[in-house]
Amino acid sequence: MQQRVTNRPPFGIELRFDRSEIDQMCVDELEKAAALPAVPSPVNIESFIGKHFCKDYRYDDLPEGVLGVTAFKANGSIKFVGVSNKLDDDSPSADHRIRSTWAHEAGHCMLHPILFMRDPANRTQAFWEQGTENVTSDRRFLCRDQDFNVQGAICGYDGRWWEWQANRCIGGFLLPKYLVIRALETLLRPSRVTKTPELPEENRRQAESMVSQVFNVSMAVSRIRLAEFFPLGSSAQLTF
Ligand SMILES: [Zn+2]
Structure with a gap:
């Protein structure tokens, strides 16, 4: 993780993580909480949050368009985590x-406590006092529909980079790389040259639905994750 001071609100600092770094952190945290499945299967993400980050996690009546919230205490620990009860629409x-x-x-719980720790010597404080956004004055992330669209390989460091980072954790927590590779064993083949696993293009569609079913994630999440591991176009060799 790199941290650098900026003159931009709302935090006055910016955190940077490599893609593989976030993946590794997700697996490490799941392991610490004994929440990493032994075989390819859905991660129980809700109980993981309760066991590992914050006992106060709940379905909440959040404002229209807000899907989730993570609130922090002044020492950076997690105050509560909420998911909108409107999401449970029986679809x-x-x-x-x-x-x-x-x-x-x-993802916010794992990566972002540092943004909310009170430190008078830290220039972040100036942005808090200005209250430029509720994220800083209320010390919480309100995560909206559009925040979930900043996914994929394009890094969002010119905008709401903290949301881009939290989105990276969707794949990191729900689709740990080695479990995905194990789930796909029958659809992969070793590259003739490097011996690293390849996903033949003709198997991609089947792989996407298999991952969606085995790990209980949407097709969109499955597709994005597989495109990270096996980029489209190239020979679809396993990367990073
Ligand atoms: Zn968010």
């Missing part, structure tokens, strides 16, 4: 949206 995709939102909030 087949509701469970996927709920799980993605918990994973996104777990």
